[in-house]
Amino acid sequence: MPIPANQERTALPGSVALLLALPAVLFALITWQVVADGPLVRVDERLSRVLVNPDRCSELLADLGNVQIAVPVLAVALGYTAVRHRRAGADRWWLPVAAGALLMALVPALVVPLKDLTARPGTPAVPPGTGYYPSGHTATAVVAYGCATLLLLPRLRTTLARRALVALCVALVLGASYGLVRRGYHWPLDVVGSWCLCTVLLSALWLFVPTAATPGRSQPPGP
Secondary structure (H helix, E strand, C coil), X not given: CCCCHHHHHHCCHHHHHHHHHHHHHHHHHHHXXXXXXXXXXXXXXXHHHHHCCCCHHHHHHHHHHCHHHHHHHHHHHHHHHHHHHHHCCCCCCCHHHHHHHHHHHHHHHHHHHHHHHHCCECCCCCCCCECCCCCHHHHHXXXXXXXXXXXXXXXXXXXXXXHHHHHHHHHHHHXXXXXXXXXXXXXXXXXXXXXXXXXXXXXXXXXXXXXXXXXXXXXXXXX
């Protein structure tokens, strides 16, 4: 008898705890270093000086983290998921859609207070000011593209299609992250901190919203 997807994900509580705890601990460590101006920050600043080289390509890549680009991608995925799940007669068809929208709304709710708390100055490539940690553009890209991927994976029938979707998501997130650092909009740690924070959010979606994970376990698609 097949094991339900939600049981599969809770079968290894140690792995589940690690999935949530490891990025949370890394985020706490990075945040502490930023606030305390620790040695990791000095390494970060040296690395930034090596990587920064503003050009048109890096600016275009950084734009992948703009709300105007990333959020509409998520909105399309949310709408498609809602229509397909409702046509299939899935129980609580609205749950993954509501969870995805809530996750996106949590990004500014979490990032803005953290920016105020850490008050990290920007790189020499941006005007003087504070509030650069964690990177809001990176967080927007990770949650928007990551959430869209988790919602669409169950609708894809072949392994190749699923791998292509995951690869596209990774490429978009890494492209935006690279562009932000290369253009000088953010220090590398600003970006890595956002990765850690958003990994916790996406892991929670994957673990606790059954229809937003485990390819091939969803209801049959409607006509």
